[in-house]
Amino acid sequence: EVDLEERLHELDLRNDSDIPDVPPPTDSTPEILKRALSGLSARWKNWWIRGILSLAMISGFFLIIYLGSFMLMLLVLSIQVKCYHEIITIGYRVYHSYDLPWFRSLSWYFLLCVNYFFYGETVADYFATFVQRREQLQFLIRYHRFISFALYLTGFCMFVLSLVKKHYRLQFYMFAWTHVTLLITVTQSHLVIQNLFEGMIWFLVPISSVICNDITAYIFGFFFGRTPLIKLSPKKTWEGFIGGFFSTVVFGFIFSYFLAQHQYFVCPVEYNSETNRFVTECEPSELFQMKKYSVPPLLQTVLGWETVNMYPFQMHSFALSTFASLIGPFGGFFASGFKRAFKIKDFADTIPGHGGIMDRFDCQYLMATFVHVYITSFIRGPNPSKLLKQLLILQPEQQLSVYKTLKSHLVEKGILQPSLRG
Amino acid sequence: LQESESETRLDGETASDSESKSEFGGSSPVPTSDDTPEVLNRALSNLSSRWKNWWVRGILTLAMITFFFIIIYLGPMVLMTIVMCVQIKCFHEIITIGYNVYHSYELPWFRTLSWYFLLCVNYFFYGETVTDYFFTLVQREEPLRILSKYHRFISFALYLTGFCMFVLSLVKKHYRLQFYMFGWTHVTLLIVVTQSHLIIHNLFEGMIWFIVPISCVICNDIMAYMFGFFFGRTPLIKLSPKKTWEGFIGGFFSTVLFGLLLSYVMSGYRCFTCPVEFNNDTNSFTVDCEPSELFQLQEYNIPVVLQSVVGWKTVRMYPFQIHSIALSTFASLIGPFGGFFASGFKRAFKIKDFANTIPGHGGIMDRFDCQYLMATFVNVYIASFIRGPNPSKLIQQFLTLRPDQQLHIFNTLKAHLVDRGILGSLEDA
Numbered sequence: 001e002v003d004l005e006e007r008l009h010e011l012d013l014r015n016d017s018d019i020p021d022v023p024p025p026t027d028s029t030p031e032i033l034k035r036a037l038s039g040l041s042a043r044w045k046n047w048w049i050r051g052i053l054s055l056a057m058i059s060g061f062f063l064i065i066y067l068g069s070f071m072l073m074l075l076v077l078s079i080q081v082k083c084y085h086e087i088i089t090i091g092y093r094v095y096h097s098y099d100l101p102w103f104r105s106l107s108w109y110f111l112l113c114v115n116y117f118f119y120g121e122t123v124a125d126y127f128a129t130f131v132q133r134r135e136q137l138q139f140l141i142r143y144h145r146f147i148s149f150a151l152y153l154t155g156f157c158m159f160v161l162s163l164v165k166k167h168y169r170l171q172f173y174m175f176a177w178t179h180v181t182l183l184i185t186v187t188q189s190h191l192v193i194q195n196l197f198e199g200m201i202w203f204l205v206p207i208s209s210v211i212c213n214d215i216t217a218y219i220f221g222f223f224f225g226r227t228p229l230i231k232l233s234p235k236k237t238w239e240g241f242i243g244g245f246f247s248t249v250v251f252g253f254i255f256s257y258f259l260a261q262h263q264y265f266v267c268p269v270e271y272n273s274e275t276n277r278f279v280t281e282c283e284p285s286e287l288f289q290m291k292k293y294s295v296p297p298l299l300q301t302v303l304g305w306e307t308v309n310m311y312p313f314q315m316h317s318f319a320l321s322t323f324a325s326l327i328g329p330f331g332g333f334f335a336s337g338f339k340r341a342f343k344i345k346d347f348a349d350t351i352p353g354h355g356g357i358m359d360r361f362d363c364q365y366l367m368a369t370f371v372h373v374y375i376t377s378f379i380r381g382p383n384p385s386k387l388l389k390q391l392l393i394l395q396p397e398q399q400l401s402v403y404k405t406l407k408s409h410l411v412e413k414g415i416l417q418p419s420l421r422g
Numbered sequence: 423l424q425e426s427e428s429e430t431r432l433d434g435e436t437a438s439d440s441e442s443k444s445e446f447g448g449s450s451p452v453p454t455s456d457d458t459p460e461v462l463n464r465a466l467s468n469l470s471s472r473w474k475n476w477w478v479r480g481i482l483t484l485a486m487i488t489f490f491f492i493i494i495y496l497g498p499m500v501l502m503t504i505v506m507c508v509q510i511k512c513f514h515e516i517i518t519i520g521y522n523v524y525h526s527y528e529l530p531w532f533r534t535l536s537w538y539f540l541l542c543v544n545y546f547f548y549g550e551t552v553t554d555y556f557f558t559l560v561q562r563e564e565p566l567r568i569l570s571k572y573h574r575f576i577s578f579a580l581y582l583t584g585f586c587m588f589v590l591s592l593v594k595k596h597y598r599l600q601f602y603m604f605g606w607t608h609v610t611l612l613i614v615v616t617q618s619h620l621i622i623h624n625l626f627e628g629m630i631w632f633i634v635p636i637s638c639v640i641c642n643d644i645m646a647y648m649f650g651f652f653f654g655r656t657p658l659i660k661l662s663p664k665k666t667w668e669g670f671i672g673g674f675f676s677t678v679l680f681g682l683l684l685s686y687v688m689s690g691y692r693c694f695t696c697p698v699e700f701n702n703d704t705n706s707f708t709v710d711c712e713p714s715e716l717f718q719l720q721e722y723n724i725p726v727v728l729q730s731v732v733g734w735k736t737v738r739m740y741p742f743q744i745h746s747i748a749l750s751t752f753a754s755l756i757g758p759f760g761g762f763f764a765s766g767f768k769r770a771f772k773i774k775d776f777a778n779t780i781p782g783h784g785g786i787m788d789r790f791d792c793q794y795l796m797a798t799f800v801n802v803y804i805a806s807f808i809r810g811p812n813p814s815k816l817i818q819q820f821l822t823l824r825p826d827q828q829l830h831i832f833n834t835l836k837a838h839l840v841d842r843g844i845l846g847s848l849e850d851a
Contacts, residue, residue, distance in 0.1 A: 341597035
């Protein structure tokens with residue numbers, strides 16, 4: 001009877017007694033800032049720290065954009081690894097499972113496997129010409145899925161072999177925690193990189209819209225906030241929400257207008273095998289060519305113009321900003337709920353005044369997926385380099401028959417002259 | 423000593439003495455009663471409890487195998503439906519365990535949300551695969567064409583709706599439970615739904631790719647058990663004390679042999695080896711084709727070592743049988759890890775079986791735990807070693823590109839063909 005009671009109590013996770021108290025937040029503000037702001041009251045000091053760090057992050061962001069696509073990719077990868085680390089660390093704390101045998105190695109191993117799989121799937125497409133020249137890489141690419149699966153299976157078998165009698169439940173919890181975290185952080189970061197390869201504008205505009213929405217919703221809420229929005233985040237208000245929405249749409253319009261003019265932002269990122277660098281040079285697609293739009297009669301009276309010159313991309317930016325303002329916040333609420341559920345104030349203490357990296361990026365994840373789905377559904381057709389890669393794997397007879405079909409099609413459409421040999 | 427006793431009981435043979443296992447108090451929604459049909463109970467009433475259990479397991483095993491054959495006979499459409507039903511039942515079983523573990527059966531909205539997410543993910547997967555196979559049918563019907571063109575967007579929107587509903591349903595006292603159930607649901611979806619769709623992919627490749635792997639896993643289960651029963655001495659792993667090395671190795675060799683024989687028999691029939699195709703005119707599935715070279719007998723030289731043993735110099739085999747060795751090996755060596763994983767899971771959450779659906783065997787998940795790794799392996803194997811990309815699909819994708827992209831690809835392909843000598847540089851056709 002006592003044994004049953006004990007087991008019931010052990011499994012009864014309804015009482016929160018097994019969640020440890022939040023450790024007192026360590027103040028990771030650099031000394032220099034502390035001395036400069038030592039005269040101000042605590043509240044203003046916090047404001048200044050947040051402000052300065054925000055500016056620092058935005059400047060850092062611009063710097064990396066200037067440095068190019070490759071640096072951006074590295075940045076995205078570092079952020080992904082840090083977010084993963086933050087969430088896994090929370091899991092360790094929740095389950096007191098830091099000392100589980102093997103588990104730390106296994107978590108990092110799974111992160112490596114999944115990254116290997118995704119990088120192989122996407123990167124190989126873009127580096128097709130580079131890969132074609134090297135035999136070993138060709139082998140890795142051809143059997144990529146099999147190799148990735150074998151790596152994952154090794155990790156899975158190691159997990160099963162590492163199950164220890166007293167810790168079964170904890171080990172399964174950490175296994176599931178790891179997988180859900182991988183699902184969230186790694187897949188989204190790879191979608192971000194795919195968006196980046198489509199053109200830096202597809203990376204910059206969504207991220208900036210989310211940041212703009214965060215800031216303007218906060219400002220509108222600060223000045224005009226009255227009606228609470230959701231019980232989960234008591235500081236959010238309807239006024240902030242709506243004000244943020246309109247400001248973000250306007251910001252998106254204006255920002256897209258500026259970015260759409262430069263080839264650097266608009267062209268798909270391509271890898272040039274001769275110079276071994278990333279190039280962004282192309283004929284801008286029709287999305288980025290000015291067009292005349294007639295203003296609907298309703299707005300004509302307001303604006304006083306009959307037609308307006310816009311880039312078609314600005315229409316898309318309208319969709320992106322709307323998503324960033326209306327659905328993006330749900331990512332924030334989800335993260336708030338998560339923090340309350342596990343009684344943590346911030347994901348980590350990486351950024352003074354702001355918390356961890358995850359705290360800054362919680363709204364971005366839904367956005368990245370949305371942009372990717374949006375691009376594949378409405379903008380981009382199939383990926384030409386991927387198509388080419390698949391064509392080159394076919395059997396010679398199949399290649400020949402495909403070649404003939406394509407040739408007749410191109411001649412029919414007049415894209416290829418039948419008499420030309422080239 | 424008491425530990426090992428309770429362990430053997432957890433892993434144990436008896437299905438009916440589990441009334442003491444209601445760990446979660448009287449309000450557990452999962453009854454642990456003996457649901458053997460009356461008819462069997464009466465027939466076996468005079469045997470001892472241990473033999474009775476043996477007979478129940480044996481009869482149910484035969485019943486399941488017979489059922490399996492009947493479904494194969496009925497064709498691909500019925501098979502797909504069965505896979506779908508098994509998937510839903512497995513999902514339901516695992517989610518119910520989650521409810522029990524977290525006492526969260528009454529969480530607001532949660533049951534609805536779990537089923538909704540299951541629907542979304544299934545919609546996404548079926549849309550991705552079905553449109554490939556039913557391409558011409560889809561192109562003809564206007565509403566289907568739109569659904570297919572914007573499929574990812576629609577699926578994502580449906581998922582997002584569920585996500586937002588979850589966020590809106592968060593209730594102050596139950597945050598942690600709700601997040602746990604959310605995580606539990608997603609991991610279950612990952613395991614159950616993706617694997618079942620991989621099985622359907624394998625099925626479309628040819629029924630032999632569906633039947634041989636599943637049979638190998640079943641054969642390995644049965645053979646390992648028998649070898650363990652008769653010769654078992656050395657325990658294999660602490661997690662499952664009844665498994666032995668003798669059973670493991672004996673099961674491995676028997677399964678490889680079984681795989682070779684079964685493949686030999688099946689490779690002779692077109693209905694098993696041909697890819698399943700949807701015939702637009704008759705609006706039904708057909709399995710009719712010219713068998714690929716995998717399924718044509720070839721002469722193989724026997725390595726000198728085996729020649730003295732077997733007495734032949736060459737042997738006629740189907741190339742597929744070589745692949746079946748790989749499949750059987752995986753089923754015997756790695757498949758059991760799926761079983762150990764499920765055992766660990768059951769011990770972790772202190773349950774004896776996933777459910778009580780099948781008398782003597784437990785739930786559907788108990789029968790299918792080894793199959794999941796197998797389905798993924800077969801799919802990856804086919805994609806890596808057997809099937810190349812589909813040429814007609816490539817042509818379709820090509821036709822949607824822009825003219826300058828088309829020209830670029832055409833020229834690259836031409837250069838490649840000329841390079842390999844497949845196309846003479848002076849030839850124009």
